[in-house]
Amino acid sequence: MLIPHPLLGLRDAQEFTYLGDASLLNRPDGMAPDAAQAFYQYQYLRDNPAGVHRELWFHEQGDRSWLIVTRDTTTHEILAAELAKEAAR
Amino acid sequence: MSTVRFSALKVVAEALTGHKGWGPLWRNPDPQPDYDYIIIGGGGHGLATAYYLSNTFRQARIAVLERGWLGQGNIGRNTTIIRSNYLLPGNEPFYEFSMKLWENMEQAFNFNAMVSQRGIINLIHTDGQRDAYRRRGNAMLLAGADAELLSREQVRELCPFLNFDNARFPIKGALTQRRAGTARHDGVAWGYARGADQKGVDLIQNCEVTGLRIENGRVLGVDTSRGYIGAKKVGVAVAGNSSRVMAMAGMRLPIESHVLQAFVSEGLKPVIPGVITFGAGHFYVSQSDKGGLVFGGDIDGYNSYAQRGNLPVFEDVAEGGMALMPMIGRARLLRSWGGIMDMSMDGTPIIDRTPVAGLYLNAGWCYGGFKATPASGYAFAHLLATDTPHETARFLRLDRFERGLVIDEKGVGATPNLH
Amino acid sequence: MTQSSANRPSANRLAGGLVDRSKTLSFSFDGKGYTGHPGDTLASALLANGVRLMGRSFKYHRPRGVFAAGSEEPNALVELHDGARRDPNTRATVAELFDGLTARSQNHTGPLAFDLMAVNDLLSPFFAAGFYYKTFMWPKAFWEKLYEPMIRAAAGLGRLSMQPDPDSYDKGFLHCDLLVIGGGAAGLAAALTAGRAGARVILADEDFRLGGRLLAESHTLDDAPATDWVAVTEAELATLPNVRILRRATVWGAFDHGVYGALERVGDHMAAPTGLRQTLWRITAKRIVLAAGATERHIPFRNNDRPGIMLAGALRAYANRWAVCPAQRVAVFTNNDDGHRTALDLMAKGVQIAGVIDSRKGVAPQGDYPLFAGAMVTDSRGRLGLNRIAVTQDGRETWLDCGALGVSGGWNPNVHLSSHHRGRPVWSDALQTFVPAPAGGPPGLTVAGAATGAGSTAQALASGAAVAVAALADLGVRATAPDLPGAEDHAQHLAPLWHVPGAGRAWVDFQNDVTVKDIKLAHQENMRPVEHLKRWTTLGMATDQGKTANVTALAVMAELTGKAVAETGTTMFRPPYTGVPIAALGGGDTGAHFRPRRLTPSHEWAAAQGAVFVEVGQWMRAQYFPRPGETEWRQTVDREVLATRKGVGICDVTTLGKVDVQGADAGEFLNRVYANAMASLPVGMVRYGLMLREDGFAWDDGTCARLADDHYVVTTTTAQAGPIYRHMEFCRQCLWPDLDVQLISTTDAWAQLSVAGPNARRLLERVVDGFDLSNAGLQFMGCADLTICGGLRARLFRISFSGELAYEIAVPARYGNALMARLIELGADLGATPYGTEALGVLRIEKGHAAGNELNGQTTAQMLGMGRMVSTKKDSIGAVLSRREGMQAETRVLVGLQPVDAADPVVAGSHLFTTGAEQTTWTDQGWITSACYSPHVGSSIGLGFLADGANRIGEVITAANPLQGQQIAMRVVSPHFVDPEGGRVRD
């Protein structure tokens, strides 16, 4: 696979480490009253779609950027890639 | 339905009379308007569930709905390893129960699935690993399974062809389970299918479930490509696609779908005694009764429903193989395949009720589903028939994540692609 | 003709062809010597020498000879080379002949001509499809003891040498605009078109000679031999710097995003590969042209598997390219015009045609040969090689003498690669075969030439050029089709004939002995879906993957079910196209280079001291430093431990991960990453830190040193250095992007030595440049920048994992080796002693410090006795989920364990039970995590997790290790065997 890095262009996916669903960006507030439920859902439940999936890849053997890659899990076609740091803001 | 009894005598008789007497292994029934039990998924676990539900728990009016052909799931696409060498109490008794079922299955369903107990060897490369394997081996014995710790020299006697000294990770010994081994994966599916069909279970192929009818929190039946079918109870056994089916019930699961590739070499005269696993090198191998080396390694690591993977895994697995047993270098990799794995958040499966009354879930098998097939079917049938979990499956609950009762054999946490 | 003809060298060699008769090559087959020429394959050379019998089938051990002329060969498999180089299951049809080649036939017991296993053939009625699923079940014990060993004895074809592969292999990466797969008419036209347009082209062909079928046919291009055009085109391509030609290179897999796997056989055609045997190329291509050609199919009839019965196109190839014919008298069985072309080509080479048997009624002969129109071949004779065939015409059977029969049932496009993304080929009624689907193939890949089903040379040339033009247009490159030579443009006029009806066994899949009968049985037993058919009969599962069998079998099944072939569908196509040696996939970095090796800065010094090293992940660390007279490792380790506790020990601890954390919000960042507070850490101080995973389990521990207000250095365990750094970047970029924090690893930059023991301070005083090491100058858990040894910048941390007065000193890595030597030298009078990982382990166990065996990813802060470190005043990674009921209810905690009888061992991995209790999974109360012999305590000791351990100090329990037959009485003690009050570290 090749990942279209927003700064570096097409890169061998082997340079990256995969984490999973981009929803992991939305970490709940640990001090909130409903934290227990929120963290359970945040940490364990996944949409796991057969189709378009926003997911986190770390450019470990590259520029050390975390990317959000939008990829079709049925065809592996990659539709978009962005810097997670920008998206998280 | 076929009532032919298989035996050597029957084979001889048929041979002499031109094989005219062999009937269909199972019928091709049309769906009835409704059933007491519908099992979604005609893979290994679904067929085993139907088999035990009808043969052991004496239930009737059962249908198995399969989107494609029977055994199309991961039962038709795996490395055929059977073993019960787990560490944790949530797992080991369940897999040992499965192993005991393997040991008597063929006589039970009168079909030779070529269960072959030639043993599994888990290689040890460091002292820390030996400590961990010792703890695991003892856990196996405490659960009534068999286990032995082998010295480097004992491993050498069993597998003289391994790379003991020049490898990046020298071999210091092994944990072995002699009752482990392999089985002919398709044969398992066919044996259960035939056994279920003989008890009147409707095995309905080319019947894709497109929706779950749920009213007031209770399941009423399923919409399929062959029309609506009513059911008192619906069991979902579609590992790989669990999230897709349960989404029809509005549920999100602690599961990601990943692709696992595996490989087989051209047929070779037998050289590998049993199953050998090389954890440090992401490589495991056995040899089929046809002579093919059956081997694999890690999952590709990204979510996928594509049932195919990529080149780096070919290379990674082959590197491990070459480092461990350089004598396989000139064997040719003949075919690869990729299956969709239900990777659960703690690497352990789920057999449980769901918040929807009458809807039951059998999922999250990661890449260990094949060896679990008999126990999974038995335990799921038990749950469907009695509404209580089978004792060996009582920890495989859906709420264990919320309650902090995860069963994490590898100790890597909620990272599905590391389990 | 029989084997005896082998005595007459080149009995079957014809005129012309593409072999170099000026050179003669010697080779041997089954120990017998033969000769051939450069340009020959092993198959063509054997046929030239009159050898037709080359192997045995898998199941029935039927005599078999060459069937095809390419990589689709199902029968002529041999073991190539001797000794460690032995190559099992090698297709004689693609094995390039070289001088000194040795080959052996395989899968027979006794001589090839008198295979004892051929008894299976007589028993074949018992071995019908799926037979083994129906028997061998009773009596139960017999499966393991008798049946399976029997089956396994018969398993497999060739033999591995069982020796390490002596050849070397290589990997590489190539990139191009256009990858052209196949160097036949279509491929050459495509490559020429793109090459001239200036695009970066890779042209790969599995053959050792470009041209594909152009080499096998007698067709002319512009009225000249086709090989002329091939030569001219090849020459032009060679002059283009933007074109790379890979010969002997099979593109075997189509992966995601334009990545293709290719195997280049660099040295396989040499007697002894000079260094490199094969290269695995990972090719990244923007666009791909698949011009892989087509494979001819046969027509099953009774006894259609004898040596001498071949594909008609193969007969033609052997005659035209290799100037060989397996016999002087040949017949042809066809359902299309192609068969007639075979007869004409052979006649042109002086071969006698016994007859052309054409299943079509009313066809006319195309030359001067006996034609049997509307006829079929219904049987054959010849035990080890064909000598007669039965022809049935209008119900009358006549026998024809012939030494070879060419069978032509039409051609199947090689759709393999175009289906690697699981898009299935589609059925074409017009062509009566499966052709690549218009959509669903690998993105960027288009198909040209015979691979599309278009059969003629003219079509191939035109489509190759057109497809290349279109592909480049996609990339914004303007290309124009070259002037293409005039070429034949015949249609085949095929009338489908999938098998000859009648009794007896008619083979569909030769290698696996799958016959029409087996397919009928599968149908009868309701194994009708193609995947069931395949798995029940083993159709297409042989080394050839059913290249010459699958379509025919599907058509037969379709006929039985009364469905159209289109509805029956195909099985899945998966990589590789042809087998790839595992060694080639493994590449060069095997054995000791299988994974990189990391060395510590003091490695050279340690090696010079005769240290014993041990793998710790990728690192090689000194395990212990044996001295003369020490006969076993325990003596050495005990000495190192005692020397450290009595004097001073020095250990290279560089392998611990180090992360430099800077920025205005560094403190706040670490507060959120660690379970305990770090923002409150004063500058110049160090704090022990515990990290949890977000799921609340303990993950990693280390120290956190604050060098400045906005500058921390944190350490991780050796094993977790990578994952923790990745996690910290995740926190920085994904969770808290607004914090001002910068991270970078400095693990390798600094050599870090642990200096531990009562004499540690006195030793360090001898190297620091006037730095005050007293408690006033550097208190316990303090850190400082300083210089040593006359101005070398260094960092000093006063931390201890041994329980002794201890420091860790860090210097630029290049000085680590010298500093180690210097400290040992200067500390001679202080008992300065180097210690390795074994002593390190003993020292930390004696002190009760958790390490990898305790931090195994399954334990919690609470279990480690650090529950209180998880701050509830702040939100940090893992804090919330660590409070789940199931984890709070966990009562197992870390305790120390000491054998009641000091002579007893303590064995890690033992399980803990209340003394006298039944020992089961359900009465299990914990396990021993770490154990060692403690010279300080004077017995073995251990650490372990024990249920309710905190309240059981003093209790005697049982450590059970049934795996090794041990039951040992243990006293539960504090995990701190040394200086529980912690006075020494503060000295």
Added chain:
Amino acid sequence: MTDLSPLCASGQTAPRVATHGALTITEHASRALASLALRRNAAEPHPFGLSLPGPGLWSAGQGMAAFWTGPHQWMIEAEGRAQDDFAHDLKTHAPGCSVTEQTDGWVCYEITSGRGAAPIHDLLAKLVNIDAADFGPGRATRTGLEHMSVFVIRRAQDRLAILGMRSSAGSLWHAVETAAERVEGVLK
């Protein structure tokens, strides 16, 4: 100056050198390295007059050079300064930035070709999945090489640098030298 004598990453006192055909591989031990990262709202500095290059690039100045290592992050190379506290020096020239000493974190192999770009391209093809055609002089990137993480810098048509973790200098040397042997030997 300290009286401790340093070792090269290769474990020897003198840098390692090997020549295979047109390719010469030299361990370069005298260059100082320091990482430079922008802090929040910090202006991009021009330390020692260097203009910091953009993504995927390397730029050289007088005895100094810089290559991009990540968003707002660079590595600064200083010839002949390996023994000094170059990081400290750089910090004073890059106010408001995070600077970290990296000199001994890396082993650097400088590769020169006596036959122009071709052998360099062949070598790249055997080592890393980088398209040499898009990797001309002035390009720099981090990537994987035989399971190791490396920086690759194209200093000139005929000059390449490969930086790897100091601790795996031996494994990296083995990989690079084996590839050079094959490029210049077996395959020619």
